[in-house]
Amino acid sequence: MEAQVFISRSQSLLDGRDPLALVDAVLATYSKCAIAFSGAEDVVLIDLAKRTGRPFRVFCLDTGRLHPETYRYLERVREHYGLTIDVLHPDTQQVEDFVRAKGLFSFFVDGHQECCGIRKVSPLRKHLAGLDAWLTGQRRDQSPGTRSTLEMLEVDSFTGQSGKPLLKANPLTWLSSDEVWQYIRERGVPYNELHAQGFRSIGCEPCTRATLPGQHEREGRWWWEEQTRKECGLHSRS
DSSP: OOHHHHHHTTHHHHHHTOHHHHHHHHHHHOSSEEEEOOSSTTHHHHHHHHHHTOOOEEEEEOOSOBOHHHHHHHHHHHHHHTOOEEEEOOOHHHHHHHHHHHOSOTHHHHOSHHHHIIIIIHHHHHHHTTOSEEEOOOOGGGOTTTSTTOOSEEEEEEEOGGGOEEEEEOTTTTOOHHHHHHHHHHHTOOOOGGGGGTOSSOOBGGGBOOOOTTSOGGGGBSTTSOTTOOOOSTTOOO
16 A cells, blocks of 8 residues: 555544554555664564564664664564564675774764764665565654654655655654653563663664763763754654
C-alpha cells in the first residue's frame, strides 16, 4: 500500500494514539518493514512488536564508535527476544578515507554532520531502499527544537524499494520519557546499562555524555554544538 494512502486510512489509529495498535497495523500491512533499534529506550518498539505476534525485522546501525555497554546490550536484547538483528556497517573505504583526511575527532572542530553522514546516514539510506516502511522510537518530547511537530505516521524523506515513497511510523510520538520508562519497568524490558550512569540519550561514545539534573535528555548529544541542532541526519523531515 502506498504510504500516503495508508496514512489517509489510518485516522482512527492516529486519533487513538495507541502505540501497540499502530505497530500492529503497520506490521500487518507491510511485509517489507523493519524496526530501527538504536540501543537506547526504543527497545519498547521491539517489545510492542513481539506482543502483536506478527513477524518483524530489526536493524541497528553500528558506526564503529559505540560504547562497549551498547554492544553488550544489543546481545542481551537479541537473546531476550530471540531475535535476529541486522547490524548495518558504514562503507569501509569511506571511513578509511575520512579518518585519513581528518582524523578520528574532526567533529569537535567542524561539526558532526560529515561523520554521521558516512557512519550512519549512508548505510541507513542503503538499507531503507529495500523496504516499504520502517518504525522508529522518536518522540515529540525528545527534542523540542527538532521533533516537536513529529507525527505518528509520515512519508519519509528517504525512499523505499524501487524509489517509491517510504512510510515512516513513529508509534511512541505522544509518549513522554517518564511513560516510556514506566513501560520498561512494568514489563521488565531490558535496557542499556548506560542509562543507570546518567546517560538519557545514547549515541556514539565520543559524542555522548551523561546529563546533569535539570538538563534535557538531548543535551548530552554533541554538547559542544548549538543546542537546536541535535540531529544527525537519520530523521530529516521533508
